[in-house]
Amino acid sequence: MVDLIAKPRGRRAAGPPPRLDALAGYLETKPAAALQADNISAWFGDRKVLDRVSLTMPAGQVTALIGPSGCGKSTFLRILNRMHELIPIAKLSGEVRIGNEDIYAPGMRVTDARKRIGMVFQKPNPFPAMSIYENTISALPLTGVKASRAEKDFLVEEALKKASLWDEVKDRLHQPGGGLSGGQQQRLCIARAMALTPEILLMDEPASALDPSSTRRIEDTIAELRGEVTIVIVTHNMQQAHRISDQCAFFLASHNTPGVIVEHGATEAIFNAPRDQRTEDYVNGRFG
Amino acid sequence: MTTATYLPDYPVNGLDDAQPREITVSHAPVDQAFRQITRLSGSFVLLIMLLVGTFLTIKAVRAIKSVGLWDFITTQAWSPETNHFGIAALLFGTVTVALIALVVALPLSLGGALFITEISSGWAKSILTGAIDLMAAVPSVVYGLFGLVFLQKHMVPFAYWLSTYFGWIPLFKVDGADPKNPLPNDALYTSSSLIGGVIVSMMIIPIMTSMMRESFSRAPAGEREGAYALGATRWGMIRSVVLPFGRGGIIGGTMLGLGRALGETIAVYLILSPIFDINLHVLQNGGNTVAMTIALRYGEANDFTMSALMAAGLALFLMTMAINFTASAIIARSRSGADSEA
Ligand SMILES: Nc1ncnc2c1ncn2[C@@H]1O[C@H](COP(=O)(O)OP(=O)(O)OP(=O)(O)O)[C@@H](O)[C@H]1O
Ligand SMILES: [Mg+2]
Numbered sequence: 179m180v181d182l183i184a185k186p187r188g189r190r191a192a193g194p195p196p197r198l199d200a201l202a203g204y205l206e207t208k209p210a211a212a213l214q215a216d217n218i219s220a221w222f223g224d225r226k227v228l229d230r231v232s233l234t235m236p237a238g239q240v241t242a243l244i245g246p247s248g249c250g251k252s253t254f255l256r257i258l259n260r261m262h263e264l265i266p267i268a269k270l271s272g273e274v275r276i277g278n279e280d281i282y283a284p285g286m287r288v289t290d291a292r293k294r295i296g297m298v299f300q301k302p303n304p305f306p307a308m309s310i311y312e313n314t315i316s317a318l319p320l321t322g323v324k325a326s327r328a329e330k331d332f333l334v335e336e337a338l339k340k341a342s343l344w345d346e347v348k349d350r351l352h353q354p355g356g357g358l359s360g361g362q363q364q365r366l367c368i369a370r371a372m373a374l375t376p377e378i379l380l381m382d383e384p385a386s387a388l389d390p391s392s393t394r395r396i397e398d399t400i401a402e403l404r405g406e407v408t409i410v411i412v413t414h415n416m417q418q419a420h421r422i423s424d425q426c427a428f429f430l431a432s433h434n435t436p437g438v439i440v441e442h443g444a445t446e447a448i449f450n451a452p453r454d455q456r457t458e459d460y461v462n463g464r465f466g
Numbered sequence: 467m468t469t470a471t472y473l474p475d476y477p478v479n480g481l482d483d484a485q486p487r488e489i490t491v492s493h494a495p496v497d498q499a500f501r502q503i504t505r506l507s508g509s510f511v512l513l514i515m516l517l518v519g520t521f522l523t524i525k526a527v528r529a530i531k532s533v534g535l536w537d538f539i540t541t542q543a544w545s546p547e548t549n550h551f552g553i554a555a556l557l558f559g560t561v562t563v564a565l566i567a568l569v570v571a572l573p574l575s576l577g578g579a580l581f582i583t584e585i586s587s588g589w590a591k592s593i594l595t596g597a598i599d600l601m602a603a604v605p606s607v608v609y610g611l612f613g614l615v616f617l618q619k620h621m622v623p624f625a626y627w628l629s630t631y632f633g634w635i636p637l638f639k640v641d642g643a644d645p646k647n648p649l650p651n652d653a654l655y656t657s658s659s660l661i662g663g664v665i666v667s668m669m670i671i672p673i674m675t676s677m678m679r680e681s682f683s684r685a686p687a688g689e690r691e692g693a694y695a696l697g698a699t700r701w702g703m704i705r706s707v708v709l710p711f712g713r714g715g716i717i718g719g720t721m722l723g724l725g726r727a728l729g730e731t732i733a734v735y736l737i738l739s740p741i742f743d744i745n746l747h748v749l750q751n752g753g754n755t756v757a758m759t760i761a762l763r764y765g766e767a768n769d770f771t772m773s774a775l776m777a778a779g780l781a782l783f784l785m786t787m788a789i790n791f792t793a794s795a796i797i798a799r800s801r802s803g804a805d806s807e808a
Contacts, residue, residue, distance in 0.1 A: 289698070292696065299688065303691070305707065316693075
């Protein structure tokens with residue numbers, strides 16, 4: 179059985195925090211939460227692309243989703259924070275539970291679910307009309323939260339530090355976010371997602387468009403965030419999955435059938451002692 | 467085949483003699499033909515503009531000379547026969563009607579465009595999109611007739627209400643209206659700038675909506691999803707992604723609408739009762755525009771009165787150009803149409 183007990187959240191920016199009344203709800207140290215997907219099936223129109231997938235993503239750990247292209251990893255990830263339903267023809271069944279709450283329950287606001295479960299996309303997507311500073315706290319105006327200048331300054335510094343971007347941008351916070359390098363933009367997107375202290379952070383191939391050193395920095399950032407937030411990451415890079423994850427799930431959609439999880443478990447076991455032949459072939463680069 | 471690697475030898479330090487070289491491009495014949503044709507059509511458009519401007523100027527000189535430029539701009543009358551005419555009232559009326567049209571059209575087309583791109587979906591979206599584009603192609607005389615036989619009588623009570631309760635604002639005052647009279651005198655309200663402007667607004671709403679919808683729909687999906695993933699409400703997403711991206715479309719659509727409103731002839735011709743004084747009271751009968759005066763007076767024109775009309779046309783032409791250049795300068799500085807990595 180996986181350990182579902184939340185670990186306390188780690189670091190905070192140094193210095194006495196300013197008054198944060200308006201943001202109290204966001205800044206209280208929320209523990210990382212476990213995420214549980216139960217019997218998730220997904221369709222695009224009439225085509226079923228995921229078939230009764232269940233997976234527990236333990237609190238504070240890094241779970242890597244691996245598998246060949248088109249097997250439904252992104253679809254699964256997007257179901258975890260209700261992005262799937264933005265596609266008009268998309269349907270799904272099953273439950274996604276954070277703690278004991280189903281994020282698809284009628285009483286759960288979709289905006290609340292997404293605030294608790296942040297997401298970083300494959301292509302860095304900072305808001306080009308906003309500065310680095312504004313990008314970092316863009317969640318505030320987007321969700322209609324007002325904050326004072328001091329509160330914002332505090333949030334910006336804290337979030338950028340979490341994303342290991344602070345030192346590189348602290349002198350040009352008010353320049354456009356689009357002027358950063360690809361890797362910096364991606365870390366800005368991580369900072370933006372972390373600004374509201376989500377309990378879970380989803381990442382869909384966050385480093386696939388980046389050079390090796392930027393990739394390294396993203397991986398370091400993930401390592402830093404580990405324990406503080408539950409991370410679910412899709413990656414095609416086996417070494418990366420091996421390096422950064424505690425747990426792996428291998429997805430596969432064999433010829434014209436919906437995707438399923440073939441095998442999942444501790445990363446070491448998936449890479450060194452897989453039980454399914456297909457897993458072994460895949461992690462050793464023999465197909466896919 | 468050798469398996470060794472190579473280490474390029476660079477010249478000794480400091481011996482950098484690299485110079486940027488001239489690059490000559492030789493295009494394929496198809497490309498060259500295409501360039502010539504597009505260049506030709508481009509120049510043709512410019513040429514027509516220049517021709518119109520020159521033609522108007524030449525024709526207008528005689529009239530403007532005969533009253534003097536200053537008098538021509540400031541006189542509130544149109545009587546070329548007695549050499550007493552000017553465009554003050556005409557320009558004022560033109561701008562008034564156009565502004566009223568914009569005040570009505572801007573919120574409606576902005577809301578409509580946002581509704582189509584952000585809220586409607588499936589077949590409703592396709593039908594609305596098609597309908598708006600179709601409406602943009604309906605000739606203005608159709609709207610004018612609709613306004614004359616239908617809208618006019620339904621606007622009068624609204625105008626009456628406005629003047630009764632807000633008549634203390636000079637803009638909404640109606641001379642001769644008696645608020646205590648329970649049976650308002652409709653004839654005071656029927657041919658006002660307000661009604662003219664509202665009908666003009668109906669003509670420009672489709673084209674404005676269409677342009678705005680187009681620019682909103684191109685807002686990058688990645689940014690939209692980025693906003694939603696942060697827990698944005700739909701309005702939050704629209705405010706920080708769609709509207710900033712669509713700024714060029716909003717301004718462009720508005721300017722296009724304004725341009726049309728300034729030049730609209732037939733609707734105001736059907737509604738307004740022409741006067742040649744500056745009329746601040748938009749609810750009250752009487753107004754005028756340049757386009758309408760040209761249409762009204764064209765038939766009775768001799769050489770000189772024709773020249774006067776040309777001068778009025780020139781003024782309208784210059785004003786529209788100025789507005790359009792301002793607009794394109796603003797659009798050029800905004801991001802619409804560019805890709806998401808600005
Ligand atoms: N918007 C969509 N409309 C229709 N079908 C889609 C859509 N998005 C994905 N699919 C289909 O769903 C299946 C799973 O796609 P998904 O993007 O989840 O795969 P993936 O595992 O993330 O692949 P990759 O590794 O290439 O990103 C694919 O067969 C794809 O064709
Ligand atoms: Mg994917």
